[in-house]
Amino acid sequence: MHISLAGVLVAVFIAGMMASTLWWMLHPPTSFVQRLAAQAEHQLERLVGSVIVVFSADIESGHMMALAAKLAHGERSDLFAVYVVEVPFTLPPDATMPDEERAALDSLGAAEAIAMHSGVNIRTDIVKTRNTSQAVLDLAKREKANLIVLGSYREGKYTSAPLGSDIEEIAANAKCDVLIGVEGKHGTLLVDETQAGADASPEKA
Amino acid sequence: MSSNPQLRRAVTPWGSFSWGYSDVGADIFIGLGLVLAYAAGASNFAFLFAGLVYVCIGLAYTELAAAYPVAGGGQYFVLRGLGDLFGFIAGWAVLLDFTIDITLFAWSSVDYMSQLLPAVLASVHPWSHFLVVLGLIGLLCLLNVIGVRESTAFQGSVAAVDVLSETLILCFGFLFAFQPQILIHTMHVSWPSMFGLMQGTSLAIVSFVGLESISQAAQETQRPASVIPRTSVVLILTILIYAVGYSNLALGMQMWHPVHDAHGHAIAFWQLFPGNGDNQGKAVALLSAQIPYYGLLAQFYVPILGAILLLISANSGVFGSSRIAYSMSTSKLLPSVFQRIHARFRTPAASILTFCGLAVVVLIFAALPQLDHGARAVYQRLFHGEDGITFLGDLYAFGAATSYSFVFVALVALRLFDPMTPRKFKIPFNIPMRVRGERVEFPIIAVIGFIGIFSILVFTLITHDIGRVAGPGWLILGVFLYFLYRRNKKLPLFRSQPHDWRTAQTSILKNAGELELMDEYHANLRASDERKRALR
Numbered sequence A: 001m002h003i004s005l006a007g008v009l010v011a012v013f014i015a016g017m018m019a020s021t022l023w024w025m026l027h028p029p030t031s032f033v034q035r036l037a038a039q040a041e042h043q044l045e046r047l048v049g050s051v052i053v054v055f056s057a058d059i060e061s062g063h064m065m066a067l068a069a070k071l072a073h074g075e076r077s078d079l080f081a082v083y084v085v086e087v088p089f090t091l092p093p094d095a096t097m098p099d100e101e102r103a104a105l106d107s108l109g110a111a112e113a114i115a116m117h118s119g120v121n122i123r124t125d126i127v128k129t130r131n132t133s134q135a136v137l138d139l140a141k142r143e144k145a146n147l148i149v150l151g152s153y154r155e156g157k158y159t160s161a162p163l164g165s166d167i168e169e170i171a172a173n174a175k176c177d178v179l180i181g182v183e184g185k186h187g188t189l190l191v192d193e194t195q196a197g198a199d200a201s202p203e204k205a
Numbered sequence B: 001m002s003s004n005p006q007l008r009r010a011v012t013p014w015g016s017f018s019w020g021y022s023d024v025g026a027d028i029f030i031g032l033g034l035v036l037a038y039a040a041g042a043s044n045f046a047f048l049f050a051g052l053v054y055v056c057i058g059l060a061y062t063e064l065a066a067a068y069p070v071a072g073g074g075q076y077f078v079l080r081g082l083g084d085l086f087g088f089i090a091g092w093a094v095l096l097d098f099t100i101d102i103t104l105f106a107w108s109s110v111d112y113m114s115q116l117l118p119a120v121l122a123s124v125h126p127w128s129h130f131l132v133v134l135g136l137i138g139l140l141c142l143l144n145v146i147g148v149r150e151s152t153a154f155q156g157s158v159a160a161v162d163v164l165s166e167t168l169i170l171c172f173g174f175l176f177a178f179q180p181q182i183l184i185h186t187m188h189v190s191w192p193s194m195f196g197l198m199q200g201t202s203l204a205i206v207s208f209v210g211l212e213s214i215s216q217a218a219q220e221t222q223r224p225a226s227v228i229p230r231t232s233v234v235l236i237l238t239i240l241i242y243a244v245g246y247s248n249l250a251l252g253m254q255m256w257h258p259v260h261d262a263h264g265h266a267i268a269f270w271q272l273f274p275g276n277g278d279n280q281g282k283a284v285a286l287l288s289a290q291i292p293y294y295g296l297l298a299q300f301y302v303p304i305l306g307a308i309l310l311l312i313s314a315n316s317g318v319f320g321s322s323r324i325a326y327s328m329s330t331s332k333l334l335p336s337v338f339q340r341i342h343a344r345f346r347t348p349a350a351s352i353l354t355f356c357g358l359a360v361v362v363l364i365f366a367a368l369p370q371l372d373h374g375a376r377a378v379y380q381r382l383f384h385g386e387d388g389i390t391f392l393g394d395l396y397a398f399g400a401a402t403s404y405s406f407v408f409v410a411l412v413a414l415r416l417f418d419p420m421t422p423r424k425f426k427i428p429f430n431i432p433m434r435v436r437g438e439r440v441e442f443p444i445i446a447v448i449g450f451i452g453i454f455s456i457l458v459f460t461l462i463t464h465d466i467g468r469v470a471g472p473g474w475l476i477l478g479v480f481l482y483f484l485y486r487r488n489k490k491l492p493l494f495r496s497q498p499h500d501w502r503t504a505q506t507s508i509l510k511n512a513g514e515l516e517l518m519d520e521y522h523a524n525l526r527a528s529d530e531r532k533r534a535l536r
Helices: A005-025 A032-047 A062-075 A098-118 A132-143 A165-173 A189-204 B013-024 B027-067 B074-082 B084-114 B126-145 B152-176 B180-189 B194-208 B212-220 B224-252 B283-289 B294-330 B349-371 B373-383 B388-417 B444-463 B465-488 B501-512 B515-535
Strands: A050-056 A078-086 A122-129 A147-150 A177-180 B430-435 B438-443
Touching: A005 B152, A005 B224, A032 B515, A050 A062, A050 A098, A050 A132, A062 A078, A062 A098, A062 A147, A062 A177, A078 A098, A078 A132, A098 A122, A122 A132, A132 A165, A147 A165, A165 A177, B013 B152, B013 B212, B013 B224, B013 B294, B027 B084, B027 B180, B027 B194, B027 B212, B027 B224, B027 B283, B027 B294, B027 B388, B027 B444, B074 B084, B074 B212, B074 B294, B074 B388, B084 B126, B084 B294, B084 B349, B084 B388, B084 B465, B126 B294, B126 B349, B152 B224, B152 B283, B152 B294, B180 B224, B194 B224, B194 B388, B194 B444, B212 B224, B212 B294, B224 B283, B283 B294, B294 B349, B349 B373, B349 B388, B388 B430, B388 B438, B388 B444, B388 B465, B438 B444, B444 B465, B501 B515
Parallel strands: A050 A078, A050 A147, A078 A122, A147 A177
Antiparallel strands: B430 B438
């Protein structure tokens, strides 16, 4: 075996050419649509940086918790699930409310299970307050949250504020993004359309 | 949004590269031995010449595939640039190539297997070699009919392993076995005759056939106008480096395990190939085994890798031919039977069976001299004793040179008569001019490429006895059938049917996801229409 200088130079040239051209091929310039997509993904990354999922007696967030866990898993971020117990003015601020606190433990336990299932770190807390929306806004500020995730109100509870006054106040005043999940079953339009379709079909027949 | 099902754009840059590589990357496994057998000390020169022509072909395909990202490839470009008749001839030549591809690559795959399994060595056990090749063609046919194809991930992995392997063989070969003085000496004393050089050069183009596959995958490639130019350019460079690198290494290598002739004289590596069909079919395996140290490993895995890659390439012939036939059938260049989809398997079974059947016929012609002494005598008398693999190589070179020649002419025609289509990649060195009031650019490279590929076509016709008869025979048969079909369907024989290329191009760019190019195309059309109105 005899190693020649020409052979060494050719070998280095071939290795260099192959590596550089393959790298160039695998990094094509991005299109406008791809840049838009990247921008949206980047926004999502910031959005999901720190997520607060809010539960309360009036805010059902179980399904949104599952969505938040999936988002957080994709973006490798942490979750903070908080159950807000609204203490009425007729009671002292630190009054014990066993039913509400029990419900809070159920909701937060479920949240932990969802997070564990999705492989996401989660912190949980129960907050007692006179005003749910203000407590959530304060919490978001303190935690430097990027996103507040909320479920919807319980069916039939509110008539004047379609999403519930607490949810609307949070959405209107929060300094971060707010994701509100309204379950389809609470809507009326779809039900009406289905009903209309059902009514119309016998006539067609 | 269209409600018709569309091909999913799932082919990534690596997928696009590996799609082309699994076709063209396998060529060196066959081409090296064939060229060394005929061009001897000028093999590197033959590869360089064919390689430069191939660069021009590659650039033409790159420009056209990026501008017209549809599945038809070369046949579609010629149809669009030169009309129905020439589109048919180009497509028919590509069909010849894909049919030969099935047989040639299955044949060579068995040759590579024979390095580890001597029971299928063609010269010693011709029947077992023939039957295994036949079995492989049958298997590929069956798998394609029932709709089983190797996954894109498998193809991508094999391509990755092969790129790495071929690069390592070259690097270690040049490091440990290359002697410049041996190269100079071989080129000096073993330079072939003019006839041998022409023969070698025409076979060298075999190492560069397969760019068609990238164009064929264009319809499934993500952002084809941006990705295809890159994958094509890298594929061109990769194959050129391999072809020139391997031929120089083969001519200038010091064998690790010297081989002696009948008189006990040590022979040079390239001398293993003239007159030895067994060795011609597995040149890369023989070369890799002769590299010091690395050969210890390579002698076991390179035959297996080569056999797999060649089989994938043979498979690309099966689905490539059915795709082209489908595309030609939708353009009313072939009967509608080639569009027919099998009710149960949802595959173009008629197409697949037709071209696999033709591949078997070709296999019988190629294998006859080694199976039967009488046939060998006839071949000896008529074709100067060309063996099976050379016969297949001849036809492969003929089909490729014919279709590539038409592609160059189509490129010029499309540049002159369709300047409105945006070209994200444009071949350099153009002459600006005006045609029908539009500013166009005449591609000089296309003319150079045409001269180069046409000369290779002429070399093939001059030097290959079988190619001279079978190649033009295939084209004449095709044109005859084309006229018959068009007359039967009451379609114009020489002229083209009316085509709405503007709508077609908009649809192509929209389906390709190249929305910016679609806007540019529409802006170009508006500007052109306004210019024409102003002139009136």
